[in-house]
Structure formats: structure tokens, C-alpha cells
Amino acid sequence: MLGLGIAKGLSVTLKHFVETYIEDLRYFPRRYSEEAMEFRQSVKGRGLFTVQYPEQELPVPESFRYIPFLVYDEDGESGEKKIRCTACGICTKVCPPQCIWIVRAKDEKGKPVSQPAEFYIDIDICMNCGFCAEFCPFDSIVMDHNWKMADYERLESHIFDLHTLLKPASYYQQIRPVQYAERQAGKKKERKGKEV
Numbered sequence: 001m002l003g004l005g006i007a008k009g010l011s012v013t014l015k016h017f018v019e020t021y022i023e024d025l026r027y028f029p030r031r032y033s034e035e036a037m038e039f040r041q042s043v044k045g046r047g048l049f050t051v052q053y054p055e056q057e058l059p060v061p062e063s064f065r066y067i068p069f070l071v072y073d074e075d076g077e078s079g080e081k082k083i084r085c086t087a088c089g090i091c092t093k094v095c096p097p098q099c100i101w102i103v104r105a106k107d108e109k110g111k112p113v114s115q116p117a118e119f120y121i122d123i124d125i126c127m128n129c130g131f132c133a134e135f136c137p138f139d140s141i142v143m144d145h146n147w148k149m150a151d152y153e154r155l156e157s158h159i160f161d162l163h164t165l166l167k168p169a170s171y172y173q174q175i176r177p178v179q180y181a182e183r184q185a186g187k188k189k190e191r192k193g194k195e196v
């Protein structure tokens with residue numbers, strides 16, 4: 001029938017509109033409590049739910065991905081930073097917009113070693129696809145959650161160098177606990193397989 005599709009579409013909009021107020025009343029006066037936010041943002045949540053940013057801010061889910069960072073492990077005794085990256089260059093090859101540059105470190109004889117001397121990511125070109133993190137064989141590059149990177153200029157602050165990119169494994173564990181645990185379990189299995 002003519003116009004039936006439009007009517008159906010509008011009824012969906014109307015449903016969301018009404019449900020928004022019903023849910024607001026249901027959670028009144030704690031509409032922004034942790035419990036309310038968790039439910040209302042989930043797939044079971046009904047109506048539309050927004051917050052008054054920047055006064056209020058929604059937590060991002062674990063799978064959220066924004067500009068990658070490089071992981072380092074800390075030696076328990078000496079506290080020395082052990083950079084996981086081996087400068088293999090796989091991430092640079094799979095990066096669709098080619099925004100990663102790596103310079104391999106050299107030993108005193110000028111022979112290349114498995115470590116980056118320099119590592120840059122142009123964060124204005126990065127499209128947050130996560131390919132680098134997916135393909136890295138050493139779990140050394142991980143997608144971050146920090147999305148507040150707006151600035152007034154780009155060359156000074158938006159080309160991240162090795163120093164800016166490095167973050168400890170404890171931070172990785174904090175923002176991606178499930179992925180971190182899975183990967184650690186995978187590594188343990190791999191080690192056991194080698195020992196057998």
C-alpha cells in the first residue's frame with residue numbers, strides 16, 4: 001500500500017522516542033549511575049541514550065580501537081624496559097594508508113638488530129583499522145583507548161615517535177583484560193608445546 005513503508009519507519013522512530021522517556025523515568029533520579037549506563041548502552045537498552053559530554057563521559061568497550069601504541073615489558077628486578085617490537089616491519093606492510101615508519105637499530109659493527117631505533121606513526125593518517133595489531137607476530141602493537149588527541153597543530157604533536165608510542169604491558173592489561181589474558185594463555189601453550 002502506498003506510504004506503508006514510510007509509516008512503518010516513522011513508527012520505529014516514535015517507539016524509540018517514547019521509550020527514551022519511559023527509560024528516563026525508570027532510572028530517575030539515577031539515570032547516569034553506572035548500573036543505568038551499562039544497561040542503557042547495551043544491546044538490550046531501549047530508547048536513545050546520550051550523556052552531557054564533557055561533564056559526563058561514557059566508558060569505551062574493550063574492543064574499541066584508536067591509534068596504536070607499542071608495548072614494553074618491565075623486568076621485575078632491574079625495572080628495565082623490554083620493548084617487544086623486533087622491527088620486523090610487518091605492520092608497515094599491512095598498514096593500508098602507510099602511516100608507520102620504522103628505522104631498525106644497529107649494533108656497534110653496524111649490523112642490523114631486532115629492535116627499532118626509531119618508530120613513527122602519523123596519527124592523522126592512521127584510520128584505526130587495527131591491521132597492525134592483528135598482524136604483529138609479537139603482540140607488540142596494540143590499539144589504544146585514548147581518543148582525546150585534538151590539537152592546534154599537527155607536525156609537533158601528531159607524529160608519534162617511539163618515546164610517545166611506548167606503554168607498559170600493565171596498561172595493555174588494564175584496557176584490554178580479556179584479549180591480554182587470551183594472548184598470555186596462548187603464549188603459555190606455545191611454550192609448553194616447545195618444551196614437550
Ligand code: SF4
Nearest residue numbers: 085086088089091136
Ligand atoms: S610492531 Fe610488531 S609487526 Fe610492527 S615491526 Fe614491531 S614486531 Fe613487527
Ligand code: SF4
Nearest residue numbers: 095126127129130132
Ligand atoms: S591502525 Fe591501521 S591505519 Fe593505523 S597504523 Fe595500524 S594498520 Fe595503519
